[in-house]
Amino acid sequence: MQMPAPEPGILAQRDALLAELRALLPAARVIADAAGLRAYACDALTAYREEPLVAVLPDTVAELAGVLAICHRRSIKVVARGAGTSLSGGALPLADAVLIGLGRFNRILDIDYANRCITAQSGVTNLALSEAVCARNFYYAPDPSSQIACTIGGNVAENSGGVHCLKYGMTTNNLLGLEMVLLDGTVIRLGGKHMDADGYDLLGLLTGSEGLLGVITEVTVRILPRPETARAALLGFASNEDAGRVVAAIIAAGIIPAGLEMMDRFIVAATEAFCHPGYPLDAEALLIVELDGPAAEVDHLLERVVAIARANGATSVRASTSEAERLLFWLGRKSAFPAVGRLSPDYLCMDGTIPRHQLPHVLQCMAQMSQKYGLRVTNVFHAGDGNLHPLILYDANVPGELARAEAFGAEILTLCVAVGGVLTGEHGVGVEKRDLMGTMFDADDLAQQMRVKCAFDPEGRLNPGKVFPQLHRCAELGRLHVHHGQIPFPHLPRL
Amino acid sequence: MATVFTPHRPEELSEIVRWAAANATPLRVLGRDSKGGLGRPVPAEHELSLAGFSGVSGYEPSELILTAGAGTPLAEIEALLAENGQMLAFEPPDHARLFRASTSPPTGNAEQPERTGTFGATLGGTLGGTVASNLSGPRRFLAGAARDHFLGFRAVNGRGEAFKAGGRVVKNVTGFDLPKLLAGSWGTLAALWEVTVKVMPVPEFSCTLLVFGLDDTGANRLMSTAAASAHVVSGAAHLPARVAARSAVVKATGQAVTALRVEGPELSTRHRVAALKTLLADGGRAGIECDELDNPATLVLWREIRDLALLPVGGEREIWRLALPPASAPGVIAHLETMASAIAWLQDQAGGALWLSCPAGISDAQLRSALLPGGGHATLWCASAARRAAVPVFHPQPPALAALTRRVKASFDPRAVLNPGRMYSDI
Numbered sequence: 001m002q003m004p005a006p007e008p009g010i011l012a013q014r015d016a017l018l019a020e021l022r023a024l025l026p027a028a029r030v031i032a033d034a035a036g037l038r039a040y041a042c043d044a045l046t047a048y049r050e051e052p053l054v055a056v057l058p059d060t061v062a063e064l065a066g067v068l069a070i071c072h073r074r075s076i077k078v079v080a081r082g083a084g085t086s087l088s089g090g091a092l093p094l095a096d097a098v099l100i101g102l103g104r105f106n107r108i109l110d111i112d113y114a115n116r117c118i119t120a121q122s123g124v125t126n127l128a129l130s131e132a133v134c135a136r137n138f139y140y141a142p143d144p145s146s147q148i149a150c151t152i153g154g155n156v157a158e159n160s161g162g163v164h165c166l167k168y169g170m171t172t173n174n175l176l177g178l179e180m181v182l183l184d185g186t187v188i189r190l191g192g193k194h195m196d197a198d199g200y201d202l203l204g205l206l207t208g209s210e211g212l213l214g215v216i217t218e219v220t221v222r223i224l225p226r227p228e229t230a231r232a233a234l235l236g237f238a239s240n241e242d243a244g245r246v247v248a249a250i251i252a253a254g255i256i257p258a259g260l261e262m263m264d265r266f267i268v269a270a271t272e273a274f275c276h277p278g279y280p281l282d283a284e285a286l287l288i289v290e291l292d293g294p295a296a297e298v299d300h301l302l303e304r305v306v307a308i309a310r311a312n313g314a315t316s317v318r319a320s321t322s323e324a325e326r327l328l329f330w331l332g333r334k335s336a337f338p339a340v341g342r343l344s345p346d347y348l349c350m351d352g353t354i355p356r357h358q359l360p361h362v363l364q365c366m367a368q369m370s371q372k373y374g375l376r377v378t379n380v381f382h383a384g385d386g387n388l389h390p391l392i393l394y395d396a397n398v399p400g401e402l403a404r405a406e407a408f409g410a411e412i413l414t415l416c417v418a419v420g421g422v423l424t425g426e427h428g429v430g431v432e433k434r435d436l437m438g439t440m441f442d443a444d445d446l447a448q449q450m451r452v453k454c455a456f457d458p459e460g461r462l463n464p465g466k467v468f469p470q471l472h473r474c475a476e477l478g479r480l481h482v483h484h485g486q487i488p489f490p491h492l493p494r495l
Numbered sequence: 496m497a498t499v500f501t502p503h504r505p506e507e508l509s510e511i512v513r514w515a516a517a518n519a520t521p522l523r524v525l526g527r528d529s530k531g532g533l534g535r536p537v538p539a540e541h542e543l544s545l546a547g548f549s550g551v552s553g554y555e556p557s558e559l560i561l562t563a564g565a566g567t568p569l570a571e572i573e574a575l576l577a578e579n580g581q582m583l584a585f586e587p588p589d590h591a592r593l594f595r596a597s598t599s600p601p602t603g604n605a606e607q608p609e610r611t612g613t614f615g616a617t618l619g620g621t622l623g624g625t626v627a628s629n630l631s632g633p634r635r636f637l638a639g640a641a642r643d644h645f646l647g648f649r650a651v652n653g654r655g656e657a658f659k660a661g662g663r664v665v666k667n668v669t670g671f672d673l674p675k676l677l678a679g680s681w682g683t684l685a686a687l688w689e690v691t692v693k694v695m696p697v698p699e700f701s702c703t704l705l706v707f708g709l710d711d712t713g714a715n716r717l718m719s720t721a722a723a724s725a726h727v728v729s730g731a732a733h734l735p736a737r738v739a740a741r742s743a744v745v746k747a748t749g750q751a752v753t754a755l756r757v758e759g760p761e762l763s764t765r766h767r768v769a770a771l772k773t774l775l776a777d778g779g780r781a782g783i784e785c786d787e788l789d790n791p792a793t794l795v796l797w798r799e800i801r802d803l804a805l806l807p808v809g810g811e812r813e814i815w816r817l818a819l820p821p822a823s824a825p826g827v828i829a830h831l832e833t834m835a836s837a838i839a840w841l842q843d844q845a846g847g848a849l850w851l852s853c854p855a856g857i858s859d860a861q862l863r864s865a866l867l868p869g870g871g872h873a874t875l876w877c878a879s880a881a882r883r884a885a886v887p888v889f890h891p892q893p894p895a896l897a898a899l900t901r902r903v904k905a906s907f908d909p910r911a912v913l914n915p916g917r918m919y920s921d922i
Contacts, residue, residue: 209671
């Protein structure tokens with residue numbers, strides 16, 4: 001993985017840039033010393049590190065716009081960062097880029113129960129939104145597993161999901177409005193408290209744009225009434241095929257669970273040893289099926305799910321009878337990563353999505369790849385929407401293992417695309433999957449996406465080196481070769 | 496001479512658009528032209544029909560995914576889904592009646608619905624047209640809009656280049672979410688030829704709780720209470736008395752009707768309707784006069800609401816659609832009432848969508864100013880071509896946003912050959 005080479009012309013401006021930034025912001029919020037910058041050297045994809053040119057912590061939109069205007073005038077690159085929980089390197093700094101930390105944008109601005117929405121600055125954490133409205137029995141639905149730390153601005157940039165997005169959607173489906181600053185300092189507001197923003201759906205475009213289009217400063221999201229109740233079933237199976245069949249049968253029965261998770265034998269054993277959730281150790285595959293909603297409905301549907309599981313050869317079936325038991329079912333799943341972390345010095349967490357019926361085939365191929373690369377792989381799977389999280393176990397201290405793990409991961413993702421799926425379901429492309437974009441998109445597909453980027457950032461200064469495998473100049477992308485000709489296809493039917 | 500191009504292969508589509516771009520010749524892009532009456536008139540001699548890209552190429556009910564040609568009639572899609580107990584959850588409306596009424600001289604039967612026999616199916620538009628216009632119905636506030644179900648596409652941009660975006664799985668963040676951008680772009684960015692959408696199971700049962708005699712403010716509060724409850728309301732609309740009087744289902748009541756739809760397994764639905772009644776009575780509305788409506792009356796009523804069958808159309812009337820913060824609706828209605836007495840309206844989506852039938856020529860600026868306090872936007876949904884050429888059909892944007900919109904348009908269609916002027920005069 002290679003980042004764009006630092007531009008000497010930018011590095012040479014560092015002192016002058018610092019002077020300008022210090023004139024705009026208090027000294028404590030312009031970070032230029034090595035120790036201070038080290039804190040920003042990576043996000044949650046820790047395999048890649050780079051210290052930024054400078055880090056700044058603006059406090060207001062005016063300050064942020066001022067920082068961007070300085071960078072724009074000097075043609076200096078910019079990387080925005082929320083809490084730094086990206087698993088794809090979305091907030092990885094560049095040696096010749098200013099890193100803008102948005103942690104000080106931490107105020108909830110408006111809670112509007114009548115319109116069922118909440119407006120917050122972009123640095124507010126995902127969980128803080130739900131906590132702010134829980135007293136009135138509301139919550140914010142998308143729940144990425146880093147929700148205690150990750151920011152809502154980062155959620156918008158990455159279009160974050162979570163275990164409940166099969167039923168409640170990803171960030172994009174819950175977003176009503178935002179404010180962002182373009183690289184030239186222009187402040188743009190999109191949407192508001194109403195549904196369906198007017199004009200082009202730039203709100204939808206910004207969501208999941210991985211910090212390449214603008215810096216988000218404020219977000220308005222829908223809040224939902226808490227479901228009356230939630231119950232879960234824990235279903236063990238002798239094979240992945242049996243578990244996969246049950247998932248398909250549940251959906252085919254018209255049931256959309258709030259969560260539908262699958263774990264393989266390795267994860268079951270690892271989590272059982274780690275936190276003792278009472279998982280059946282004989283299961284080759286374990287499903288957690290959670291239903292939420294009115295109590296009468298949840299009880300009724302859970303019975304149907306259990307019946308479907310039994311009819312498809314479940315080797316163990318438990319339905320939660322208390323909130324404590326439901327949380328216990330989830331405890332193992334939610335501890336999957338630390339549980340694996342205890343068994344392996346390092347692991348890579350992949351994030352492909354596949355058509356669900358391809359699961360047995362993909363798992364089989366992964367087992368073969370595991371042999372080939374000599375590395376263990378284990379799987380947690382958002383089974384409802386086909387989002388796979390293979391964990392590749394390796395030891396960074398063994399020379400060559402990281403490279404092998406990366407090659408293994410790339411082969412898994414390439415397989416996901418080959419069977420009709422996609423490179424990333426919720427973690428983003430970032431730098432991690434950047435060089436695989438060509439497996440899913442051809443040159444024309446990527447050129448169109450890059451032209452959209454040019455509409456926001458014609459100089460290509462915002463988060464460069466992410467998402468797109470090759471950098472092109474906007475002028476080159478915009479060139480149109482026209483061939484004046486005759487009216488085409490004289491044979492086509494016409495009126 | 497005016498030409499209608501009807502390509503059947505993507506290469507043909509590319510060739511046509513390349514030719515148009517080379518000659519800077521505008522094309523009016525359409526599916527079955529069921530919504531041609533929406534938007535500013537497009538000054539194009541030639542038409543580009545995508546009706547040739549018809550047919551379902553992939554449907555996996557258990558994957559909740561359907562891929563079809565953009566020109567596939569929506570009726571065909573809905574019939575196929577219904578056979579498998581599934582649906583497009585965003586409830587795409589059929590507004591062909593409105594556009595027919597506004598483009599043809601008023602005759603006595605302008606309001607006669609034109610429908611196929613299949614429940615849920617319409618003769619109206621295509622799948623591509625539905626997503627390109629981001630049309631959604633009453634379930635929108637619960638289930639999302641067309642854009643929330645639009646997962647991927649293949650298209651040709653205004654440069655004549657074939658490209659694709661999105662994917663064929665429900666969960667995907669690979670690359671920019673161009674399906675969102677294409678949804679609601681009204682054919683001004685690219686000519687879609689293949690579309691992948693998410694589909695959902697049809698609820699086993701649905702029931703509507705009717706509350707009678709509320710004014711708009713009371714109804715708005717009631718809908719808000721219901722939508723904020725845990726009883727999962729999938730429709731919330733208020734029909735003032737003279738609008739309710741046009742419904743085949745509720746006209747006999749002679750009063751304003753507030754309708755709350757509840758869907759799901761029958762047991763759960765009954766339970767929630769009962770719980771809603773208790774909740775709404777406890778909210779200081781003890782003794783509310785109400786009734787329950789089971790299928791098929793529920794289906795008919797929500798179809799009437801979805802398709803705006805309850806609003807007077809044709810002749811000297813025009814239709815406006817306001818998207819606004821739900822709780823703003825009563826204030827906006829009060830403002831509108833001071834503008835003209837002959838406005839008829841209905842609140843849908845718990846107040847978040849306000850549909851107006853106004854006397855033609857109402858001041859667009861004054862109407863839009865009613866939205867200023869809470870925000871939102873107004874679209875001239877249906878009016879004569881002359882009127883649509885004269886007033887901004889889509890809500891005017893602030894300068895910085897308008898400039899960004901122009902750059903986005905140019906990034907797809909630099910020669911402005913795809914539906915130029917349909918959304919804004921300068922894109």
